[in-house]
Amino acid sequence: MSLIAQILIGVVAFEHLYILYMEMFAWETLGKKTFRGAMPDDMFPKTKILAMNQGAYNGFLAAGLIWSLLISDPVWSKNIALFFLSCVIVAGLVGAISASKKIFYTQSVPAIIALIFVLLA
DSSP, X not given: OOHHHHHHHHHHHHHHHHHHHHHHHXXXXXXXXXXXTTSOTTHHHHTHHHHHHHHHHHHHHHHHHHHHHHOSSHHXXXXXXXXXXXXXXXXXXXXXXXXXXXXXXXXXXXXXXXXXXXXXX
């Protein structure tokens, strides 16, 4: 895999580690700021447990992307990266449909760009 593809995978993985942090540990502060206007402020404490669950899933996506960078076999590394980038793209599409269209641009677009570079590598 090319260095650019690996860097882009790392960027997407880091983004999902950030989302994990926000949803699991800072939902009522950073989450409220991030999703300003998406739901009333009084819903953030009520949805904290749901956000923690979402954060865990974002952590799994980040772990899979990081794992793809650590695999020495180039074919397996590429396949694992393609799988997890595809999962990120789908998660971003679901988020765009269900929560905010902004999620498509912040989550799916970087993963699409990384996926293209992985395919070209």
